[in-house]
Amino acid sequence: MKLGRLNHVGVAVPSMHDAIAYYREVMGASLITAPFDMPEQGVKVAFVNTPGEAGTAGTQIELIEPLGETSPIAGFIAKNPAGGQHHLCYEVADIEAARAWFTAQGKRILGPTRIGAHGTPIFFLHPKDMLGQLTEIMETPRGDH
């Protein structure tokens, strides 16, 4: 398997409104998307774009707020009421080949491959198998290869 770019760092937050204000006012972020709901994933999402190298998109901060009673990040916020770094997301060229690779490596894959916030297939790997980091694998959007 070939590691691709770090697409985003997921940051769980108790309040999307306050988190966006922080990134705009304290961190000087100018390119922040409007929040959008992903009920099927149990989160409200917004992206903070950081500057990239000339001509390339920078790694994003993915702000995620629990959405609904069964949000997979409700437990994380309960344990970390101020929020915190939640996951890392790396890009790969072929999501199914990556799934087969990590399975062969004995890493626990959390649930089915599904469509993530960038509209491409993703899956998650258990933090306990990944140096303590909840790890998201995402197929590189077509046209970005």
Ligand SMILES: CC[C@H](C(=O)O)C(=O)SCCNC(=O)CCNC(=O)[C@H](O)C(C)(C)COP(=O)(O)OP(=O)(O)OC[C@H]1O[C@@H](n2cnc3c(N)ncnc32)[C@H](O)[C@@H]1OP(=O)(O)O
């Ligand atoms: C998909 C849209 C968007 C995108 O980019 O496209 C997103 O990224 S949405 C992100 C939200 N979705 C997910 O995170 C799905 C995968 N996550 C899960 O299935 C759960 O969060 C899980 C299984 C990682 C943890 O679930 P839960 O918190 O209910 O379980 P435990 O409390 O029992 O945790 C078990 C064990 O893992 C430690 N833990 C939990 N979360 C994290 C984390 N984010 N990073 C590192 N470690 C984590 C927790 O402390 C427990 O450890 P222990 O030593 O046993 O206390």
Ligand SMILES: [Co+2]
């Ligand atoms: Co993510």
